[in-house]
Amino acid sequence: MAPDMGMTDRTVETVRGLVYGPGGKQLDVHRPAGASGALPTVLLWHGIGPDERDVLEPLARTTAALGVLVLVPDWRSDAADGGRSQLLESLAFGRKEADGLGGDGASYVLAGWSAGAGAALGVALRPDAVAEWRPRAVVAVAGRYDLPARTTGTAPLDDLAAGHDPGVPVHLLHGTRDTVVDAHYSRDLAATLRTAGRAVTLQEPQTDHAGVIMTAYDPAADRCVPTTAEHAVRAGRLVGGVLAAAGA
Template sequence: MTAEVVVRTGLTYGSGGKLLDVYRPAGASGPAPTVLLWHGRGPDERDVLAPVARATAERGAIVLVPDWRPDAADGGRTHLLDSAHFARRHADDLGGDPERIVLAGWSLGGKAAVGVALNPAAFDGWRPRAVVGIAGAYGTVAPSTGTAPLDDLRRSRGQAPPAPVWLVHGTADPVVDVERSRELRTALEKEHWPVSLDEVATDHAGVIMTEFVPERDRCLPSTAHHAVAAGTRTVLALAAAAGIRPARSATGSRG
């Protein structure tokens, strides 16, 4: 059963006046779990995540999708920090729960989200309740922390309790190979972090219910079967990470 969704677009956050959209289930009783969802490398592309954000809100989560610019001088770190501050300060005003914030991202945004979980000290000390990495690569520097998530994992032994990590990746992804998520899953399992990997039969765009349209140089919503099926699996992972009808336990892995 899905809920009707109310969308507020173009809210401003941060000192730079970046824009953010909020997807909220209508008629929710009590504070809902909150998902902060970061887009990928294209600057200011919050609209690309609209299909997944709406579908996740239909399952009962408040979803915040901010613009950010990876091409900024600091790689977008200030925008990412500002969006996290906004989520923590205003989740309750929007009907969400500031104590139940899931951090998620697609592509470069996925690397940024996982980076926060593995190196919160480099991100204002904040540790989200759970993290979802969608079609990300984790062996190089994350824009959120300035460090590589896999390197941070090796340095994190014995530190604060880990946040559960949920990974989703397309097996036909020509942009970021699925091996990048498999590599992270294996490394997390060795360190006894709760982790789940859902491999889906789609490409880099399909995993978020979109297709890349070269003439527009942009990912646009898709009704192709593979994209709808894979995007639905991504939504299930986001909902489960938020504690809404979990699709599976985050203590194991799926291939």
Template sequence: MNQLNVHRQTTSVPNGKSIDIYRPAAPSAPLPTVLLWHGIGPDEREVLRPLATAVAAAGVVVLVPDWRSDAPDGGRAHLLDSLAFCRERAESLGGDAQRITLAGWSAGAPAALGVALHPEVAEGWRPAAVVGLASRYDRPARTTGIPPLDDLAAGRLPTPVPVRLIHGTGDTEIGPEHSRTAAAALAAHDWPVLLEEITADHAGVLASEYDPALGRCRPSADAEVQAAGRLAAHSLAQAAGVVYGA
């Protein structure tokens, strides 16, 4: 992943949680904006650095906040506070506040889709798109407390937004069948959905590998893993509004 053309800064949201902001070094504002949520590991925004860097290099403002799944509310306030921060600050960061894509990896993915299914949790706000990476959607979303598949089965849904699901075919932690099930459920309700399966495991979609000694993912030097990460970054940037080949 090329980091030479990306500027990264760290700041805090009002609740004190850290948030990384990735921007092209010479942006042409306003740029599409992505709020990207990490998985269930508490305060693991650093895990998303390879993916966020690659997406930013494509011409996107990317915000990656810390949140804690072990908080009393399961992380709900941290996640929604970071969304409020993104909506308020996107324009000042060179992003387009009207084109915010909500994305998440692992436990962060149903949290993102949950907001699209329940706009009332964000004062009626709707994302321009949702991107879910390597996740399952039959467990309660950290933002709403309801499994997205249960919402879809109930059928009482808001206006659709585009959804893109990215999953590694070699993911043994959360198998790709979970994204296939979610894609089918979304399509059944006429939500525009695209499922992309890439050759990667659970961490590989981030251009990373799990390190047992660290107890978390770290950037991988493996060429195949890096290639998988580039595919995921390309797909996420495209979902956010980057036009390739123009």
């Protein structure tokens, strides 16, 4: 499918539907309109819902408006390998193509929400999964870290206990009203990283699992949809600011 250019405001340009891997999966590119020069780059992975890159568009565009190139790929948690190959293919695409899309491969932040959060942290903890590469930083939003990461097959907390080091700053964000993934998962990870002397930040906006990415869960659609609720807008701006600062 040919890329579809869409703009909902004058500050951010979105290119939709770029194919990133041999399986034909697609990603969207969000960048400041009219930007010149190499921009800090964020690869942002959605959660466990299959092919939900659109769910992250409000957050991605908010982040892009701060001067960042944001790549948001589809991936399928129900794939035979749990989505591992698609996640790693999107990472390989982003590393290879970021410069040509206006980004900066040297300022590459790996980020994820919900199941995508553990997947992002797993790459930093186990760089052997990607030919010994690490991002500039990891931003993990509303995740669990006691479960196997979709990228590595091992739980980040288990990797830390085994002596693996993320090697880069880890920025955690988690809504205090999250009833899907309790905030204690991020608190536990932050405490473990601090005990090990690793660079970590934790921020807890007053919102829920969907609100932290500027959305609300719609039971009829069975997916998260954009919202203008104050708590979600405030939280999304916070997350976007962390994403932008992590690549600066």
